[in-house]
Structure formats: C-alpha cells, structure tokens
Amino acid sequence: MSEPLLKVEGLKVHFPVRGGWLGGQTGTVKAVDGFDIEIGRGETVALVGESGCGKSTAGNAILGLVEASGGRIVFEGQDLLSLDRSERARLRRDMQVIFQDPVSALNPKLTIEHSVGEPLIIQGVERKTRKARVAELLRIVGLNPEQARRYPNELSGGQRQRVVIARSLATSPKLIVCDEAVSALDVSIRSQILNLLMRLQTEFGFSYLFISHDLSVVRHIADRVVVMYLGTIAEDGPADAVFDRPVHPYTEALLSAIPLPDPKAQRAREPMVLQGDLPSPIDPPKGCPFVTRCPISEVRCKDVRPVLAPTGEGTRAACFVRNPAARPKDVPA
Amino acid sequence: MAEVEDRRPVLSVRDLVTEIGGRAVVDRVSLDVMPGEVVALVGESGSGKSLTALSIMGLLPGAARATGGEVLLDGEDLLGKSERQMRAIRGERLSMIFQEPVASLNPLVPVGDQVAESLIVHGHASRGDASRQAVEMLAHVGIPQPDQRARQLPAELSGGMCQRVMIASALISNPRLLIADEPTTALDVTIQAQILRLMKALRQERDTAILIITHDMGVVADIADRVCVMYGGRIVETAPVFELFERPSHPYTKLLLQTIPRMTGARKEELKAIEGTVPDVSQWPSGCRFRTRCPLAREDCAEMPPLIPVTEGHRSACWHMDELERIG
Known part of the structure; x- marks a missing residue:
C-alpha cells in the first residue's frame, strides 16, 4: 500500500482542570488519550461516538485548532508536531474543515463572493482570477454564480452549507474534515449535501475525515469507521465489517440504539439499551473505559485496560471478552 | 389498542389557524389524540409542527396568534382561555417537554x-x-x-x-396529554433509546396521550401509533404508523422516506433527494405548498387539495396520488 495521506499515532489531547483556592491544576481531562488513524488518498474515514467521546477534539488536533499533548500527526509524510509554526501552517493549507452550523461559519457582513474567495485573498490571488474561480466554485457546488453578490441571510440553510463547501474547495485541499457537516440540515436537504460531498470526492479525489454521531449517514458515506468512547478507540475497521459484524459491545450497543425508519423492523428488535451515562473524562475508569456501562464486563475489565487489536472480522477491537488479542502482553490470561 | 375506537379523544384540534404577521403559518390543522395513544407530528423546519404544539399549549411567541379553529382538551376549547386559566391547565392536565x-x-x-x-x-x-x-x-x-x-x-x-x-x-x-417537542433530538443515541423506552412504558402504565413532535423517522417508527406529516403549515398526510411507512400516499412523504440513508442496503450510492429547498413562509406557493418541489405537480395543483381518504384512517392531500409509482 502506498503512503497514507494522514497517519496519526498515539495522539493525546489533555486539558488541565483548574480550580481550588489558588486556581492551580486539580486534574486533567484526557479528551483524547491514545488515538491512531490512517486516511488514504481519496478515502473517507468516519469518526463516530457520543458527545464527549473526543471525536471533535481529535479532528481539531489534526487541524491544529487545539494543541496535541503527545503523539504524531504525519501528513504527506511529515510529522506536523515536529515542524515549526510556518512549515506547519503551510502543510495545513491542504486541510480544510466544514462545521455543523453554516450560519456561524459565514460572516453575515460579507458577500458570498468575499467569503468563498477569502482563502484565495490570503494566498494573494489577483482579483480577476479570484472572481472567475469563485464563480467556478459556486457552479461546482450547485449554486448559481449570480448568487455571489448575495449575503448569507438571503440564502437557505442548505445553500449556506454549499457556500461553506465551496470555500473549503477554494485552495484545492487534500483532506477535508467534516465535523457534523450535515447534522443541522433538514432531511430533504441532507441527502442533497451528502450526494454533493460524494460527487466532489469522485471528481477531485480528496479524502474526508467525517466526524458524525449519525450512524446511518456514516454507514452510507464511509469506507472505514472509527468508533470512539471516552477519548479512546473502541473499534475500527472497514465500514461493512464494523456495521455488519461489530465485535466491541459498545459498537453493538450504538448500532442497536439507532431507531430504524421502519416500524416493523424496529419493533421486532430486541434493542440492547445501555444503562447509565458516560463517565467523566476527568476520572475515567482505570480498566476498560466502557466497563461502567458494559453488559458483558468481567472482573478483570475493571483493572486492566484492553488494547486495540485485530479481530477475526477484519476490524480491530479493544475488548478482551470478545477479542482475546486485546489483552495487554504483560497481563497473564 | 382495540378499545381505543370507543373512547373519546383527549385532544382534538379542529381547523387550527395560527398567524404571524397576517400569514397563516399553521393552516387549518386538525388532529386527534386518543387516551394512551402516541401521535407523531413530523416535518422539517418551517413546517409549522412546533407552532402547532405551542398553539395547543397556549405558549405562542409574541408575534404569533392562534386566530381560528378549536383546540379541545376533553371537549373543552382552550383557545378562548385566559392566560390565568391556561396556567391552571398547564402542568396539570397538559404538560410539555422540550428539546433542550x-x-x-x-x-x-x-x-x-x-x-x-x-x-x-x-x-x-x-x-x-x-x-x-x-x-x-x-x-x-x-x-x-x-x-x-x-x-x-x-x-x-x-x-x-x-x-x-x-x-x-x-x-x-x-396529565391527560403530554406534548413532547423533539424530546430526544439533543441527546446521544444510547440515551435516546433509554428515553424512548421510558416514554413507552409510561404511556402504557398511565394511559397518557402523547403528541410527539419530531423530524426523525426512526423515532416515529419506534414510538408512534399514528403519524401526521406536515409541510408548509398543513398536514399533508395522516395514517396509522405501519400504513404510512408501507403505503406513503403523498409525494412528500414518499420522497422523505426515500431520502433517508438506511442501515441496510446499498452504500456509497447517490441518495434520492428532494429538489430545491424548504420554502420560507413568504414564498409558499398558492395551492399545494409542495408543488414547487414535487415531481408529480401539474396545473391543477394550484388549487389546494383537501385531505382525501386513502383507506380507513389514512388520508392524503394530493390530487395525483394515483400516480405515485412514477416517483419510483
């Protein structure tokens, strides 16, 4: 296999918790605590999990929007964390991001033309070329180039998200991070935007890191899926395997919790309803992070943290009840 | 559910009209909720589903007014009530839970x-x-x-x-009636599953009538007995839940169900999409409000179609529902 576009190893993002009398550090939130991912060229890798699992923080660390506390982020063969600021910034030009809310992503006082052309202004592209490029970008995302002179409030939510997509394409990126990019859209608009994202990828060959809590959307768009829980990876692998033959009980619970839009199928299911809430990332369980909610946990799960290891299904899962290979080497069976 | 037929509805909304700035954003909406029944009001943003719920509760925001029709709670009209009378009813016979x-x-x-x-x-x-x-x-x-x-x-x-x-x-x-406005939208899926299970258990134990407002067809399929689909301030289709998913009889409902990515079936393929955008109330067309996006639309759609019976308990507001197979 050729060199992946992005390779992240052992990524950690820890935030200090301050408090107490003198505002000193009283603890650490391990928002991301050991995270590996590889994204090939033209590939879509999805990051799924519930709120607080660290999926957006992992995405933000890759984008350089939060500081990584450890690990390696190798993009185009270079470790971003070992480069100086300007080098890092130059490489990160090939990364773009699309957030959930197209309203706050666009400056209400700027025309669509200005917003879409902004990355080009920064690159010093001359006005006439820029204008032509913006018109082209608007056409590519299915907008009328005449809308270039409009303001965001004159557009619908779906149109605004198209503008955001057009802007992210302006610098011809190699990786686009979509952080809940379709979550705020109405159902009828969401499928339009998903179709657009898939079409653009076929056309331009860039990669997506697709962060989403919506598993039916992820199932549709992703080549590979990474399931996160409490800052670590519970399971990852090809989308087919993860969705059809989940190994980790958390993946199974997550899939089982999505109500199917088919009353017969939905009511025939015996859903696996998890008890309780996510534990606090300030004080995560010592052993398996999922142990407090896991329906199949054993005594050893409380003390020993499983490692992410290959399963017989072509995936990797961090659960030693289901996957014996997940037992750390220094722990006897 | 067999004896439901003999009982009287807890909530009966008749031709409700709610206006903002002279425009009917809820336009002659009628629906019934029986004791112990879960009715889902489904629609996209701007469809009028939340304003319908707020009209029933008497909690409309400043600019909005319920100007026509009736909201009958156990046969008693709530629209004529003073704010003080409504306060006595809310939280006692009528309760609401919200998204946040x-x-x-x-x-x-x-x-x-x-x-x-x-x-x-x-x-x-x-x-x-x-x-x-x-x-x-x-x-x-x-x-x-x-x-x-x-x-x-x-x-x-x-x-x-x-x-x-x-x-x-x-x-x-x-309360006799619980109105739940997107009660699980802001929650994670494993928590949503817990809350849906709780709501189902409670209605069974207490015979509480539930009107749930949602945009999520999965939630509808899980919990609803009957469904009202709203578009452009009107109910465009209403049916028992199994019937609606098996035989959607309005082009909007049919397309909406087709646009949802499924947990089974093909991946990576182009999804069915509904053309255009959900129009703002100022741009609603005359007649059928869906006709500007509808693949079956013709000239006669400029006249507003009423809810036409399809089968027992199933009605659709479309002049051309016999041509639905053209949508595929």
Whole structure:
C-alpha cells in the first residue's frame, strides 16, 4: 500500500482542570488519550461516538485548532508536531474543515463572493482570477454564480452549507474534515449535501475525515469507521465489517440504539439499551473505559485496560471478552 | 389498542389557524389524540409542527396568534382561555417537554423542587408530601439515588438525567396529554433509546396521550401509533404508523422516506433527494405548498387539495396520488 495521506499515532489531547483556592491544576481531562488513524488518498474515514467521546477534539488536533499533548500527526509524510509554526501552517493549507452550523461559519457582513474567495485573498490571488474561480466554485457546488453578490441571510440553510463547501474547495485541499457537516440540515436537504460531498470526492479525489454521531449517514458515506468512547478507540475497521459484524459491545450497543425508519423492523428488535451515562473524562475508569456501562464486563475489565487489536472480522477491537488479542502482553490470561 | 375506537379523544384540534404577521403559518390543522395513544407530528423546519404544539399549549411567541379553529382538551376549547386559566391547565392536565432539557429547567432550583412544583402550585399536596412524591417520581423515571439527586441542581446532572427530570415534572400531576417537542433530538443515541423506552412504558402504565413532535423517522417508527406529516403549515398526510411507512400516499412523504440513508442496503450510492429547498413562509406557493418541489405537480395543483381518504384512517392531500409509482 502506498503512503497514507494522514497517519496519526498515539495522539493525546489533555486539558488541565483548574480550580481550588489558588486556581492551580486539580486534574486533567484526557479528551483524547491514545488515538491512531490512517486516511488514504481519496478515502473517507468516519469518526463516530457520543458527545464527549473526543471525536471533535481529535479532528481539531489534526487541524491544529487545539494543541496535541503527545503523539504524531504525519501528513504527506511529515510529522506536523515536529515542524515549526510556518512549515506547519503551510502543510495545513491542504486541510480544510466544514462545521455543523453554516450560519456561524459565514460572516453575515460579507458577500458570498468575499467569503468563498477569502482563502484565495490570503494566498494573494489577483482579483480577476479570484472572481472567475469563485464563480467556478459556486457552479461546482450547485449554486448559481449570480448568487455571489448575495449575503448569507438571503440564502437557505442548505445553500449556506454549499457556500461553506465551496470555500473549503477554494485552495484545492487534500483532506477535508467534516465535523457534523450535515447534522443541522433538514432531511430533504441532507441527502442533497451528502450526494454533493460524494460527487466532489469522485471528481477531485480528496479524502474526508467525517466526524458524525449519525450512524446511518456514516454507514452510507464511509469506507472505514472509527468508533470512539471516552477519548479512546473502541473499534475500527472497514465500514461493512464494523456495521455488519461489530465485535466491541459498545459498537453493538450504538448500532442497536439507532431507531430504524421502519416500524416493523424496529419493533421486532430486541434493542440492547445501555444503562447509565458516560463517565467523566476527568476520572475515567482505570480498566476498560466502557466497563461502567458494559453488559458483558468481567472482573478483570475493571483493572486492566484492553488494547486495540485485530479481530477475526477484519476490524480491530479493544475488548478482551470478545477479542482475546486485546489483552495487554504483560497481563497473564 | 382495540378499545381505543370507543373512547373519546383527549385532544382534538379542529381547523387550527395560527398567524404571524397576517400569514397563516399553521393552516387549518386538525388532529386527534386518543387516551394512551402516541401521535407523531413530523416535518422539517418551517413546517409549522412546533407552532402547532405551542398553539395547543397556549405558549405562542409574541408575534404569533392562534386566530381560528378549536383546540379541545376533553371537549373543552382552550383557545378562548385566559392566560390565568391556561396556567391552571398547564402542568396539570397538559404538560410539555422540550428539546433542550438543561435550558428548560431552572438552573438555581434543586431538581426535586422543580418536579414537586406543579403539585404545590395546583394545591394538590403540602410541601413535604410533594417532595416525597417528587422523589418517588424521580425513581420512577429511572434516576438512581433519587433522594440525593433531588437535592442537586440541573448543572450537576447529565443531559439524559435532565430529560428524565423534565419527564418526571411533566408527569407528576398525571396529565391527560403530554406534548413532547423533539424530546430526544439533543441527546446521544444510547440515551435516546433509554428515553424512548421510558416514554413507552409510561404511556402504557398511565394511559397518557402523547403528541410527539419530531423530524426523525426512526423515532416515529419506534414510538408512534399514528403519524401526521406536515409541510408548509398543513398536514399533508395522516395514517396509522405501519400504513404510512408501507403505503406513503403523498409525494412528500414518499420522497422523505426515500431520502433517508438506511442501515441496510446499498452504500456509497447517490441518495434520492428532494429538489430545491424548504420554502420560507413568504414564498409558499398558492395551492399545494409542495408543488414547487414535487415531481408529480401539474396545473391543477394550484388549487389546494383537501385531505382525501386513502383507506380507513389514512388520508392524503394530493390530487395525483394515483400516480405515485412514477416517483419510483
């Protein structure tokens, strides 16, 4: 296999918790605590999990929007964390991001033309070329180039998200991070935007890191899926395997919790309803992070943290009840 | 559910019109909810589903007014009631839970007191008695260590816990009707599954009628007995839940069901999409509001179609429903 576009190893993002009398550090939130991912060229890798699992923080660390506390982020063969600021910034030009809310992503006082052309202004592209490029970008995302002179409030939510997509394409990126990019859209608009994202990828060959809590959307768009829980990876692998033959009980619970839009199928299911809430990332369980909610946990799960290891299904899962290979080497069976 | 037929509806909305700035954003909406029945009001943003719910509750925002029709709760019209009369009805016979449980609770009041409040306000219990009942209710909606939790503030509880508190305070007075406006939209899926299970158990035990407002067809398929689909301020189709999913009879419903990515079937393929955008109320066309996006639209759609019977209990507002197979 050729060199992946992005390779992240052992990524950690820890935030200090301050408090107490003198505002000193009283603890650490391990928002991301050991995270590996590889994204090939033209590939879509999805990051799924519930709120607080660290999926957006992992995405933000890759984008350089939060500081990584450890690990390696190798993009185009270079470790971003070992480069100086300007080098890092130059490489990160090939990364773009699309957030959930197209309203706050666009400056209400700027025309669509200005917003879409902004990355080009920064690159010093001359006005006439820029204008032509913006018109082209608007056409590519299915907008009328005449809308270039409009303001965001004159557009619908779906149109605004198209503008955001057009802007992210302006610098011809190699990786686009979509952080809940379709979550705020109405159902009828969401499928339009998903179709657009898939079409653009076929056309331009860039990669997506697709962060989403919506598993039916992820199932549709992703080549590979990474399931996160409490800052670590519970399971990852090809989308087919993860969705059809989940190994980790958390993946199974997550899939089982999505109500199917088919009353017969939905009511025939015996859903696996998890008890309780996510534990606090300030004080995560010592052993398996999922142990407090896991329906199949054993005594050893409380003390020993499983490692992410290959399963017989072509995936990797961090659960030693289901996957014996997940037992750390220094722990006897 | 067999004996439902003989009973009278808890809620009966008749030709409700709600206007904002002279425009009918809810346009002659009619629906019934029977005791113990879950009716889902489904639609996209701007369809009028939330304004319908707020009209029923008498909680419309400043610019909006319910100007026509009736909202009958056990046969009694609520639209003519004063704000004071409505306050007596809300929280007692009629309760509502909202999308943002954390924002809907008072951040400065312990959750136990918030659950007990409606019993005290409506004079059903002394303070001590109400507190005891509140703790029981918190236990009933699945809050562990309820007597300890009752003394905590909303900020000390998770989102899922806060939604349980909302449900507890909505149900403590044993209302006839619970209106749930996107009750699980802000929650994670594993928490959503817990809340949906709780709502199903409660309606079974207490025979509470539930009107749930949602955009999520999965939630509808899980919990609803009957569905009303709204588009452009009107109900365009209504049917029992199995019938609606098996035989959608309005082009909008049919397309909506087709646009949802499924957990089975092809991946990576182009999804069916509905052309155009949900029009703003100022741009609603005359006649059928969906005709500007509808693949079956013709000239006669400029005349507003009424809800036409399809089968027993199933009606659709489309002149061309016999051509639905053309949508594929």
